Amino acid sequence: MRDPDMPSLNIQNLSKSYGGTHALRNVSLKIHAGDIHALCGENGAGKSTLIKILSGVETPDQGLVQWNGSHLSLGKVHEMESKGIVAVHQEPVVFPDLNIVDNLYAGRELSSGMGTWLNTASMKQQTRDILDSLGEDLPLNQPVGEMALAQRQMVSIARALFNQCRILILDEPTASLTTRESDALFKTVISLKKQGVGILYVSHRLEEVFQLAEWISVLRDGILVSTQSSKDLSEDALIQQMVGRKVAYPSRQQPVNTDITKNKPVLELKALSRTPAYDDIHLKIHAGEILGMSGLVGAGRSEIARAIFGIDEFDTGEILFNGKKFQNHSIRKAIDLGIAMVPEDRQRQGLALPLSVETNLLLPSLNAFQGMTGLDRSQMRSISGQLISKLGIKTGSPDNPASALSGGNQQKIVLGKWIHQNPSLFILDEPTRGVDVGAKSEVHRMIIELAKQGSAVLLISSELPEILSLSDRILVIAKGHVSGELAREEANQETLLKLSLPEEAKQSP
Amino acid sequence: MKAIFLRILSLPETFLSCLIITLFALISQLDPSFLQWEVQRSLSSHIWELAIIAIPMTLIILTAGIDLSVGSIMSLSAITAGMLFQAGSSMPLACGAALLTGTIGGFLNGFFIARMRVHPLIITLATMATYRGIAEGISQAKPVSGFPAGFTRLGQDEWLNLPFAAWLFLIMFVSVFWVIHRRALGLHVYAIGNNDTASRFSGIHVDRILIGLYTFSGFASALAALLFVARRNTAKADIGMGIELGVITAVVIGGVSIFGGRGTLVGTCLGLLLIHETREFVSWHWNRDEFILIVLGLLLIVSVVFQKLLRHKQNSS
Numbered sequence: 001m002r003d004p005d006m007p008s009l010n011i012q013n014l015s016k017s018y019g020g021t022h023a024l025r026n027v028s029l030k031i032h033a034g035d036i037h038a039l040c041g042e043n044g045a046g047k048s049t050l051i052k053i054l055s056g057v058e059t060p061d062q063g064l065v066q067w068n069g070s071h072l073s074l075g076k077v078h079e080m081e082s083k084g085i086v087a088v089h090q091e092p093v094v095f096p097d098l099n100i101v102d103n104l105y106a107g108r109e110l111s112s113g114m115g116t117w118l119n120t121a122s123m124k125q126q127t128r129d130i131l132d133s134l135g136e137d138l139p140l141n142q143p144v145g146e147m148a149l150a151q152r153q154m155v156s157i158a159r160a161l162f163n164q165c166r167i168l169i170l171d172e173p174t175a176s177l178t179t180r181e182s183d184a185l186f187k188t189v190i191s192l193k194k195q196g197v198g199i200l201y202v203s204h205r206l207e208e209v210f211q212l213a214e215w216i217s218v219l220r221d222g223i224l225v226s227t228q229s230s231k232d233l234s235e236d237a238l239i240q241q242m243v244g245r246k247v248a249y250p251s252r253q254q255p256v257n258t259d260i261t262k263n264k265p266v267l268e269l270k271a272l273s274r275t276p277a278y279d280d281i282h283l284k285i286h287a288g289e290i291l292g293m294s295g296l297v298g299a300g301r302s303e304i305a306r307a308i309f310g311i312d313e314f315d316t317g318e319i320l321f322n323g324k325k326f327q328n329h330s331i332r333k334a335i336d337l338g339i340a341m342v343p344e345d346r347q348r349q350g351l352a353l354p355l356s357v358e359t360n361l362l363l364p365s366l367n368a369f370q371g372m373t374g375l376d377r378s379q380m381r382s383i384s385g386q387l388i389s390k391l392g393i394k395t396g397s398p399d400n401p402a403s404a405l406s407g408g409n410q411q412k413i414v415l416g417k418w419i420h421q422n423p424s425l426f427i428l429d430e431p432t433r434g435v436d437v438g439a440k441s442e443v444h445r446m447i448i449e450l451a452k453q454g455s456a457v458l459l460i461s462s463e464l465p466e467i468l469s470l471s472d473r474i475l476v477i478a479k480g481h482v483s484g485e486l487a488r489e490e491a492n493q494e495t496l497l498k499l500s501l502p503e504e505a506k507q508s509p
Numbered sequence: 510m511k512a513i514f515l516r517i518l519s520l521p522e523t524f525l526s527c528l529i530i531t532l533f534a535l536i537s538q539l540d541p542s543f544l545q546w547e548v549q550r551s552l553s554s555h556i557w558e559l560a561i562i563a564i565p566m567t568l569i570i571l572t573a574g575i576d577l578s579v580g581s582i583m584s585l586s587a588i589t590a591g592m593l594f595q596a597g598s599s600m601p602l603a604c605g606a607a608l609l610t611g612t613i614g615g616f617l618n619g620f621f622i623a624r625m626r627v628h629p630l631i632i633t634l635a636t637m638a639t640y641r642g643i644a645e646g647i648s649q650a651k652p653v654s655g656f657p658a659g660f661t662r663l664g665q666d667e668w669l670n671l672p673f674a675a676w677l678f679l680i681m682f683v684s685v686f687w688v689i690h691r692r693a694l695g696l697h698v699y700a701i702g703n704n705d706t707a708s709r710f711s712g713i714h715v716d717r718i719l720i721g722l723y724t725f726s727g728f729a730s731a732l733a734a735l736l737f738v739a740r741r742n743t744a745k746a747d748i749g750m751g752i753e754l755g756v757i758t759a760v761v762i763g764g765v766s767i768f769g770g771r772g773t774l775v776g777t778c779l780g781l782l783l784i785h786e787t788r789e790f791v792s793w794h795w796n797r798d799e800f801i802l803i804v805l806g807l808l809l810i811v812s813v814v815f816q817k818l819l820r821h822k823q824n825s826s
Contacts, residue, residue, distance in 0.1 A: 309710075311709075311710070331709055331710065331712050332712045332713075332714060334712075335711075335712035336712075341710065343710055348704070348706055348707070349706050349707055349710050350707055350710065351704065351707055352699075352700045352703035352704040352707050352708065352770075353703065353704065354703050354770060354771070355696075355699060355700060355703055355770075359696055359699075359700070363696075363700055363707075363708070363711040363713070364711040364712045364713075366693035366696055366697065367693045369693065370692060370693050373691070374687065374690075374691025374692060375691055375692060375693060375696075417711065
C-alpha cells in the first residue's frame with residue numbers, strides 16, 4: 001500500500017524575527033508521511049510561528065521548505081493547501097452561520113444538471129461518510145457556530161481530510177476536549193496515520209504526546225533543542241528540555257484545611273434553573289475553598305458560571321452572595337460585589353487584543369484611576385508594573401499590545417485584571433486551556449495562593465488531573481444536573497469520569 | 510529610536526499632514542489667490558457644521574458603530590425650531606426645543622442599538638428615513654424664514670476673526686479630546702470597539718456608553734442644524750441631505766477604522782481639512798462639479814489604501 005520512499009516535508013534553517021525578538025532561529029525539521037511527529041515547547045517557544053509559516057500565513061526571513069523534494073514558495077496559503085499541508089487551529093476557523101455540509105463544501109460545491117443545481121443529496125451523503133470515518137455523529141443542519149468548540153474542531157478536521165491533506169498540523173487539538181472526545185480524536189489521528197498522512201502534533205499534554213507520537217521535537221526560545229524517538233525519552237526529560245529547568249507541579253499533599261466548610265459561605269446557589277441548560281443546581285462555596293466543577297463540555301458548567309457573573313438571566317432559583325440575595329444582577333454589580341471571572345474563551349471574552357497589556361490589566365478598574373485632572377497615568381503605570389512582575393507576565397513593555405503575547409501570558413492578564421481588587425469569589429472557566437507546562441503550573445500556584453488569601457474559587461476544568469490536584473471539593477455536572485459531589489479524598493479520575501457520563505451512555509458501555 | 514521614528518512615520522496623521530502640505534504646495538503653484546485669508550474664510554462658513562457632527566461620529570465609529578441619521582436629525586431639529594418660531598414662540602424656546610428633539614432622536618437610535626441589539630447601520634438607516642419623513646410632513650416641504658436678527662447673527666458674527674460656529678466646534682473638540690485621552694471613558698470607547706464582549710465581561714457599561722454616544726450625536730446634529738438655519742436664515746426639510754456621507758468620509762480618511770477600535774479625533778480633523786480644501790479648490794479653480802466628486806472619490810481610495818499599506822508594513826516589521 002505504502003510508497004517505498006515516503007514523501008516528506010523538509011524544513012531547513014527557518015528563521016523569523018518580529019521586531020527585535022527571534023521567534024525562530026535556524027530550525028530544521030523533517031516530517032515523514034505516515035508518521036506522527038509531536039512538537040513541544042512552552043508558549044512563546046516559536047511553535048505558533050512555525051505553524052504559521054507552514055500554513056502559509058507568515059513568510060520566514062530565511063530558510064526553505066521542501067515537499068517531496070520540490071521547493072515550496074512560502075508565504076502563500078494557497079500553495080500550502082494545494083500541496084495538502086493543512087493546519088487545524090486551536091480556535092477552529094469555520095463559517096459559523098453555515099451548516100457542516102456547507103462548511104465542508106464551501107468553494108467546491110457539487111452540482112448537477114450542468115452546474116445549475118447543487119447536488120445536496122450527495123454532498124450530505126459524503127459528509128456523513130467523512131463524519132462516520134471520524135466516528136462522529138453531528139447534526140448536519142445545525143449552523144456550526146452553534147456547536148460546542150469540540151464539535152467545531154471536528155468540523156475543521158473533517159474539512160482538512162476533505163482537502164486531501166498529506167500533512168496535517170494539529171495545534172493543541174485536545175485543549176478544549178473532554179477525555180472521551182480526546183480518545184475519539186486519537187483514534188482518528190491513528191487511522192489517518194495509517195492512511196499515510198503525516199501529522200505534526202502540537203500539544204501541551206505530554207501523556208498524549210507519548211501515547212501517539214513516534215518522534216518528538218522540542219522548541220525552546222525559537223531554537224530546536226532536539227528531535228528524538230519518543231521511546232528514548234521520559235516525560236521528566238521532555239519537560240526539562242522544554243523549560244530548561246525542572247518544573248514542580250503543585251502537590252496533592254497541600255495541608256488539607258478541614259475547617260474550610262466552617263468558614264462562611266461566599267456563594268450559595270439554591271435550585272438554580274434555566275431550561276434547557278441546567279436544572280435545580282444547589283451549591284455552596286466557602287471562603288478559602290476551591291470547588292472544582294467537572295463534567296463534559298456542554299454539560300452546563302459554563303452556563304452556570306455565566307449566570308453567577310450576571311452575564312445571562314436564569315429562570316428560577318436564587319443566588320446568594322455573602323448571605324444576601326443577588327437581585328437584578330448585572331456584570332458590573334457582580335464585579336462591585338467582589339466576583340471575578342476568567343471566561344472560557346480568553347481571546348473573545350477576556351481580552352481586547354489590540355489594546356496594550358496595561359489597558360487590559362486595568363480595564364475593570366479604570367474608574368478608580370480617575371481624578372479631577374484626568375487619569376492618573378503614573379499610578380496606572382505603577383499598578384500595572386506591580387501586576388506584571390507579580391504574575392510574571394513576559395512582555396517587553398506594558399504598552400505592547402496583548403495580541404503580541406503568548407497564550408499563557410495572555411491568560412495571566414485575564415486573571416491579573418481582577419487581582420488587585422481583591423475579589424471574594426473567583427470563577428475560573430478552563431483557566432489553563434491551551435497554556436504550556438511552565439505557565440500552567442504558575443497559574444496553578446496563583447489559584448492556590450488566591451484560596452490561601454481567603455478568596456473562594458469556583459474552578460471549572462475539563463482536565464481531570466487539574467481538578468483533582470487543586471480542588472478541596474468536587475462537583476460533577478452531567479446534562480445540566482449535579483450528578484455527584486465528592487470530597488477530594490474520594491475522588492479519582494474514574495469516579496469523576498463515570499459521574500460525568502450521561503445515564504444512557506453508562507448502561508451501554 | 511528608529512522604532513519610534515518609524516511608528517510616527519506610519520501614523521495616519523503623519524500621512525495626512527503630508528498630503529495636506531502637498532495639496533497646499535500644489536495650490537500655491539496653480540492659484541495662490543485661493544490661499545488668501547478672506548477667501549478661505551468665506552469658503553469655510555459651512556464646514557463647522559460638518560466638523561461638529563464629525564466629533565461624535567468619530568467616537569461612534571471607534572465603537573464599531575455608525576450613525577447615518579445625522580442629516581435627518583438636522584432636518585427634524587431645524588423644522589422644529591422653524592415651526593415653533595412660525596407659531597409665535599420665542600427664539601430661545603424654539604432653539605431649546607430643536608436641541609431637545611435632536612437629543613431624543615439620537616437617544617432613540619442608541620436605545621435600539623444598545624438595548625435591542627439592532628445593528629447600528631440598520632437602525633440609523635431606518636431613522637434616517639423616518640426623521641426626514643416626519644420633518645417633511647410637519648413642514649409640508651415649505652421653508653420658514655425671517656428669523657430675528659439676534660438669532661441670525663449667530664450664523665454670521667465673528668469673534669477674534671473666527672465665526673461663532675468655529676468657536677463652538679473648538680470648545681467641543683477640546684472637551685471631547687480631554688475626555689477621550691484623559692478619562693476612563695476614552696479607554697472604554699476604544700475597548701468596546703476592539704472587543705465589546707470582553708468589555709462587557711470587564712464590567713464596562715457598554716450599553717450606557719453607546720446610548721450616550723448616539724444621544725450626543727443627536728445633540729450635535731441639532732446644534733449644527735441651528736447654526737445652518739442661522740447662517741442661511743431659512744429652515745427647510747431638505748437641510749443636511751447627504752451630510753452623513755461627507756462626515757463619514759472625513760472620519761474614514763482621517764484614519765479611523767470602520768471596524769472600530771482604532772483612530773483619533775485629530776485624524777478626523779485632518780481628514781476634514783483635506784476634503785474641505787480639495788473640494789473648495791477644485792470648485793474655485795475649475796468650477797466643475799463632476800471634478801469634485803471624482804477627486805473626492807479618488808482621495809478616499811488613495812488615502813485608505815495607503816494607510817492600509819503603511820499599517821501592514823508596520824505590523825510586519
